Amino acid sequence: MNVVIKRGYFLITVLLCGALLSGCWDSDELDELGIVVAAGIDKTEDDEYLLVTQVINPSEIATEAPTTRPPASTYSTTGKTLLEAFRKMTHKSPRKMYLSQLRLVVIGKDLAEEGIMQPLDLFYRDHEFRTGFYVTISKETDVETLLSILTPYEKIPANKLMHSIEAVEENHGSSHGITIDELITQIRNKGQNPVITGLLMEGPAESGTNISNVENIDAPTKITIDHLGVLKGDQLVGWMNEDESLGYNYTQGDINSSVVTHPCSEGTAGIEILRGDNNMGVTFENDEPSISIELNLEGNIAEIDCPVDLSQADVIQQLNQQTEEEITRLIEESIAINQNEFETDIFGFGDLIHRKNPKYWKTVENNWDEQFKELVVEIQVKVELRRKGSATQPITKES
């Protein structure tokens, strides 16, 4: 009897080993995957989705002796749904598309004007996507060309774009990278509409897609991060210019570091904004809300060529005031164009009212964009310039 039991256990162990150690059902080997770093979507003429993916070329990234092959390849297909397009891509690419490393989604201008919510569903639903990628809009060029441009300095174009977006955000503040979950929250939110980064191609498309583009010291074709596109719901309604984009980012407290230039007596002063905090509040008067934006910024004098005496406290005071006026102007312009031209609340004033006074919000929720046009916004900027760098006086000033 005992021998039978022992043999039984042995048999079961062997069977279990076979089942457990043979590996994973869902295994995807690295050499069978095409790692997608950027995806572009647009509408075709027959109302299908056009999907462009930028896939990295691993042998070219890892090698120490680069060949003339490009570091990334693009594929494009069409399909009635994006998933269909993704799967049809296997007709052209030797590998299955692997999407977890996606950095960037570029949406074509036509699709953006029609509405971007529908195609985003897949990007949010499918388990392979992480939510940390940026969503951008190609401002003039079609997405296929834009994703085919080779970039100098950074081998993978998608990485270049992602880093550029982050660098602009960190150092200038005229743009703002938006990730997919922020975007979806804001589109679904009635109290705040989203903005999306624009991408712009400079130079001729033909030379940009060629490897020789990156062999020049000054690459003839480049992709630049442009200013912000304004959405109403999920539709693109217009573009802000640099000043308005800056103003928008000031209201959102998204300025980490920026530059303010303004004329002073006989020249220009460049002020470096170092840090700041912002405060948005809402007050109600006779059931009419009015918004107040308070900004407290700290900065340095970075560049100045007007003959003023920087050792005088009231000169600094004057510079403070001029900077304040300049920033107030940026914000005012930004609010004005959204109230009058785009008619969409990208600042989250509605959301603020919802947070502070949910009862009042219920009454205006459904035509908030109309109410927003009439909204009074008070702006208070306080700038304090603390230091003036290594030079005590403008070098143009005679002593």
Added chain:
Amino acid sequence: MNMWYAFAVIFIAIAIFALQYPFLNKNGKRKDIWSFSIILLFFTSISVLQTLDVSLPNPLDYIEDFYKLILG
């Protein structure tokens, strides 16, 4: 294909029986052997039906109906 799964289930059931029977027999409790065998037989037949794609009644449906009836 489903047939094979059904055979696999039956094989596993026999293996379970072969594994446990000696222990139960040693204790010599006839009632325990009966309870064990009936439970095993019951669940094995359910598993076989499931692998053969017979649609089995879902207890959750009954629970749901019951509480709908009570709570209106």
Added chain:
Amino acid sequence: MDNQSISPRQFMFLVILFTVGSSILIVPSPLAIQAKQDAWISISISVLAGLLLTLFYNQVAKQMQNKTFVQATIYAFGNWVGRFLLVFYLSFLFILGALVLRNIGDFMTTEIIPQTPLQYTHILFLLVVIWGAFLGLEVLGRSAEMFMPWVVLFLLLFIFALLSEVNIENLQPYLGDGFTPVFSASTVVIGTPFLELVIFLMITPYVKDPKTKQRAWIIGVLVGGIILTMITLFCILVLGSDLTALNASPSYQVAQRINIADFLEGLEVVIGIIWMLTIFFKLAIIYYSVSIGVAQFLTMDDHRPLLLPLGMGMIVLSIIAYPDVAYFETFVSETWFPYALTHGLILPVIVWVGLMIRGMIERKKNNKKSNSQSS
């Protein structure tokens, strides 16, 4: 039945792991659907309700005197009525086990291994659970002691790594829609996991030291409740109530946001590990209780022969329990709470009353006996 016993400390850990298991992923979303940004208030209310329930369970456990719930019910109501009540109790536990098993299968197939058939995930996971139940309560208790530090460590990592992503504004406005949705949402969490705690009435007799075990149960529920509240709070603070409601497993989604100094990313599997560990213990406790319950129901000496046959049944039930995810969502939001309430509150109340009456009858009998002896 084998004379295994665990310490109050191990019991407390088991309660914590049971409370957190499976709820950590599935609770935030239905809460946020109903209570929006006030979900954390609803879950706090549920934790309070859970503590009250535990106080009551402790009273029941006291009346049961070293008997498991199954033995005590048979003792109180006799062989036939008692067994009639127990059929419902045991089927409740069995269905709960199948649903918990389905939870892990669904999560794995949605987020990690979409092409593996559900059955295989279930079989592999249940095999480990069966092994745990085979080795018995002592081993489960000791391994709970071993894994608890890991769960705590990963939770702390989760919370600290997300502090920079927190946006307090996501919590405002407080009580924007009044109290009604907050209360109705709190029933979700009372149903899963707090009413399920009734299962520990099968475990308490095996806990040493009757004095501290009551406290251990309450502290376990409190700690587990706090962990669930923190997770819900962080989901809302990071994702906002809208995305929390939109997402099938928000805490997993939140963990994707973790980004430590731009090189430690993709830590969502951390939440996956916490989940696997806690759900393993939850399922092992359920499975152990079901098998000793059935064994005691049939007055068998050993629960072990039942483990594998019951496993076959549980796997089939977990597959046929619901045809699709939407069925589960409606079932959990509409039927589960009354179902759990019947078995987690009404049934224990009946048994509790029965035990007290029985106790009085016994005492009278004893008095008569001692009277007749003394006279």
